[in-house]
Amino acid sequence: MKASRLIEIKHFHSAILNNDRDMFVYLPPSYEGQAEKRYPVLYMHDGQHVFFQDRKGESWDVHLTVDRLVAEGKMREIIVVAVSHVEDARIAEYMHANPGGHNVFDTTNQGELYEQFLLQEVKPYIDREYRTLPDKANTALMGSSAGGLVSYNIGFRHPDVFGKIGALCPFFVSVDSATMEERWLSEVYTGKGARKIWMDVGDSEGFTVMEKHVRHVAEVLVQSGYKPGDDFMYFLAVGSGHSQTDWAARVHAPLLYFFGDIGTPVRIELHGPDAIGLEGPRGTLNPVVHYDSGFMMTDLDARYEVSDPDIVAVSGDGSLLPKKKGSATVTYIGHQLTASLDIAVVPHISDTVTVQMYVKVPENTPPTEQLYAGIELPPIREGLFGGTFEVPRNVSFVFRISRGLGKHETDRQGREIPYRTFTADDGLLLHYEVENWVDTEAERLLG
Structure with missing residues (x-):
């Protein structure tokens, strides 16, 4: 069987943005030998890090992950289009108009223009030059950080084009680490559409991207009708920071979700605080379900049993409600798996x-x-x-x-x-x- 190929497209010009950038296209192993076959397409932002690394960052090595998953029979062959950012314009292009009008980065937001660039220049070129399946069911958009934010915005603004949205560590909120002021950078969409959404965040990203903001957007999606574990997958990655290496370590999960078979649950890890306060932050549980394919996700629709329900209660999304001082064991039950965690309730924990x-x-x-x-x-x-x-x-x-x-x-x-x-x-x-x-x-x- 032939190997996959990477094609470099130098200085792709945008009349809409009035700039040039490089693009890289991954073609699957069967592309050259099966002239009638057409393929789903994954569009990715920050394209210079999708397949390669440079002095400013590591690589996602998406080509290696796709090659492996295809060879193992876990996912379909796909085309991957990696659209590089223009360094001085990255933040401006990845930011749509935000609800508060915040000009956090002293730049004019150009997310709407970048959106037009993808829809009117990049996608038509790719569909013309390569054998794609151009419909929304076979078209995905994915990125991380500001690239995760722009994927979320464009995906929800154009449900007729993108049927799959991957938002890794989406940069929804800018937090001033000195004052702790929070400024939302995006509208939070409430419409339910026929799409698949993967959304994740690391639990060790500090102020860059905070789990509580991403979790809020996830809760809005669930309230809007998305079903966790079905058309919406959420993952809180334990011990994960905000780097290409972190995203490379889990990019297989959205790839399996969008284009393959996630497999069967085989293991559960229950993470959470060992103490919560009657006053102060209460915390949430993070039940990470692992599958035999390597896929993993946080279960937002779980069942829990508590050894002493008078001490603490747990909702299906893992939210903890302390009731009185004491200790209790919380047990996750789901996917024919169980895991337990001891939690103490104390009078007060500072924020x-x-x-x-x-x-x-x-x-x-x-x-x-x-x-x-x-x-x-x-x-x-x-x-x-x-x-x-x-x-x-x-x-x-x-x-x-x-x-x-x-x-x-x-x-x-x-x-x-x-x-x-x-x-x-x-x-x-x-x-x-x-x-x-x-x-x-x-x-x-x-x-």
């Missing part, structure tokens, strides 16, 4: 905690207004950033220290270092030291 963080940087650090280490850190003095911060209790962070996109820390030899991680707890004191930066030499050469 926020105090965290101190300090980062020492090397002498070759270019002038920098702030660092990002999960939290935005201001300078204290030369070579030192940090301070004291009030953050939501138990919010988790997976990150590399950076000075901006593509300007993250490395070791002294310029090699990648593992991601750092912490979970906010009261009185937490963190000290980090940066050894080197990924592109300091390049910056010196340019400047």
